[in-house]
Amino acid sequence: MNREEQEQQGIALLAPRPELIPLAADRPRVLVFDVNETLTDMTPLAGLLEHVGLPGHLLTAWFAGVLRDGVALSLAGGHATFAAVAGDGLRALAAGEEGATDPEQAAAHVLAGLPELPLHPDVRGGVRALRAAGYRLATLTNGSADTTRAVLDRAGLTDCFERHLDVAGPGRWKPAREAYAYALDAMGVPAGAALLVSVHPWDIDGAARAGLATAWLRRTSRPYPTTARPADLTATALPDLATRLGAT
Incomplete structure (x- = not known):
């Protein structure tokens, strides 16, 4: 099995795996995804x-x-x-x-x-597994919601997401609290009912300070900064995250 096949199946490529902080029994049912570098491959x-x-x-x-x-x-x-x-x-x-x-x-x-950017190889399977498990999905980007929609339309994932959001609405870039509040309002849930998924520690930190649960998608070997609030969950790929959230 080559590296790409491992990524698609969500097999951990980084060892040792860090201990994870379990989510509460009443785990969030709304997942808010960052886009640039989290879902899309910008290389x-x-x-x-x-x-x-x-x-x-x-x-x-x-x-x-x-x-x-x-x-x-x-x-x-x-x-x-x-x-x-x-x-x-x-x-x-x-x-x-x-x-x-x-x-x-x-x-x-x-x-x-x-x-025209591609998605990371693990995104399709992970997103579909999470949606099939009943999670409500949305995207929130500092970029453009129209760009997000174009990328996900091309990948055939449009039906998996309820909303594509960007920071034009709140007029504040993430990690400002207002950006996360805007997403919560759009999805009609309180902070405790949502979980942000991002590859960026600064995004995780901002969402945590706004009251959301968080999941850090660790796509590289770089360590998580000690100055940021830790993520509630850490995963190496979206199928891995889906497993941790009980979706597979």
Whole structure:
């Protein structure tokens, strides 16, 4: 069995597995999923960066900068869409790289790739198992709900989710409390009835402070930061999480 087959079956690739904090008997029935890097594989964007004359390895720094600048705007009382902040970052990179495409064209080319991103191999099976078990599913992203919908439509998972939400509604990027409150209101449940699933510890921390249960999807070997509130559950793939939530 190769690595991809293991991922699809939710077999743990990281050892030793950390001890998990069990959820209460009245476990949440609404699961709110982060999107970028949690459900979608963003690595194809490295190829788009290279196509416009930018080094592919800048993908990580660019995405981190988008999150930094979007959250900073929220902290300052402002707001901008993910596309606007991401476009600013791409134009800055292109303007500073000799031989790069015109900054406007470079930004447009890379941003056009967001709705075409693939899902991680484990997502289809995990999402369907959770939905079949009776969990209500929604997405909440700092990006665009329309982009989320396009990705999940292409994967045939539209029927599994009740709502696709983004931070345009609350006007505050995650991890602001208002973003999670917006999702709870949209799903019609109190914080104690929902669980956030994310690959990002800062997202887990924010949701925990807003009163939600949390599940950290550990897709890399990087340790969980000691300064963040710990996740209630840790899983290496969505089928693994489904098992821990009694869905399989």
